[in-house]
Amino acid sequence: MRLWEKVDAKGKVILEKDAYHAIIVSCYRFANPSIMKSKWAEVQGILYGYNKDGIVHVTRAVPLAHLSSVAVEMDDNDYVLVAELEGEMASHDLFQVGWFHSHPGIKLFLSLEDVKTQAGLQAPNPLAIALVFNPIYLMERESDFGFKIFRLDDPSTIEIKFHEIPWEIAGTGDGFLKESKMLMHGVQRFLRGEGVFDTIQSRLDKTYKKMNSEIFGLKTYLQNKKKTATTEEIFNSFTKHKARIEKLFNKKRESIDIQVMLLDYLELKEMLQYKDRIDEIREEWKAYKQTFTELLMDVEKTIFDST
Ligand SMILES: [Zn+2]
Structure with missing residues (x-):
């Protein structure tokens, strides 16, 4: 899969299929046509994987929480769970390579809050990525996977300056987008919100x-x-x-x-x-x-x- 014509392929991101599906399922679950738009919630999660030769490999995406307020925040309990998860991932030689969150129904960019979160990750790990996904783009647009991946131009300042990173989804063919949309129909029918x-x-x-x-x-x-x-x-x-x-x-x-x-x-x-x-x-x-x-x-x- 291409999609990085405009950008240098150096430093690209390779996503595993299952990581992509974890992102789209968890985000669509809280923002889809079966839920009132005013109740749509933003979802946030962690991307795990490894860096090799400047390429970021995302092998797992773990959804953490959904919130209806714009800023997704975590409580102390979440941090304990994340620490445990980190240990488990480390035992598989995987570490946090970035984070994802959804912008249900809104443009793909980094807000000031997003920039702060990303700066915290990118300062210690210059390859850290922020993946932003809009489930509505995936569902309503012809050949759009619904997400973009960003890095800050300079993580040492809290300036809203970022650039797009090219990506590909590993081992997928022509049917993958269709298959992913099918999964979304399943989410809408069977995995609505809580309960x-x-x-x-x-x-x-x-x-x-x-x-x-x-x-x-x-x-x-x-x-x-x-x-x-x-x-x-x-x-x-x-x-x-x-x-x-x-x-x-x-x-x-x-x-x-x-x-x-x-x-x-x-x-x-x-x-x-x-x-x-x-x-x-x-x-x-x-x-x-x-x-x-x-x-x-x-x-x-x-x-x-x-x-
Ligand atoms: Zn955001």
Whole structure:
């Protein structure tokens, strides 16, 4: 991916796909058409990675917090979590290479507050970057990834003077932007603001209930049918209904798989606070996919083995 025609490619930034997705999911979650514009919140997070030969490699983006006020500030508790995260990243030889935040619906630039934050990072690490993302640009513009990366001209002064840094997203092809936008549709449907777990849990419960009742219904129907119909008729009926139930489940599975995947992109605090619940949901869903197959097999066995 190009996008730096106007700037020198030296000192560019290479983003991993997953880091880009963590940024866009976490930011779009709090600023998208399903939320009233006055309630849109700015999201801020940390970029982790490493520098090599003047190139900044961003391998992880960790969303920290969302705030509706313009300046994103962190409390003491956040700093403790960040310190812990830093330790974990360091054990993988990753360190903070910059930060990201969103400008929902507004231009991509560094405000005075942003300049202060960036100066604090760039003074000790001249390659430190500030990534600013506007989810609306991504969604509404034809071929726009929705973000820019900046550095201050001179981090020793608090002057609003900065320049754009060229970037690329590693290993992506033509379909990547489309794929990313698809993910945004998932966010808008399934990951709206807070209360994420209740939404997912209730969808899972409804799906289990619906599928189990479909399968139970089929079993009862075929057991009754057996009294009067031929084996061939029962077999045809079973095949037809099995295909219908599988089709229904596949549709649900597709959307739940997206929802479960989106749990990778929650904010740091949620990730830590709800770690057990996230694992539980993942396990539960994985187990149900197996259960579903077994239940259908059980119908087949019950109907055809006893004849
Ligand atoms: Zn800003």
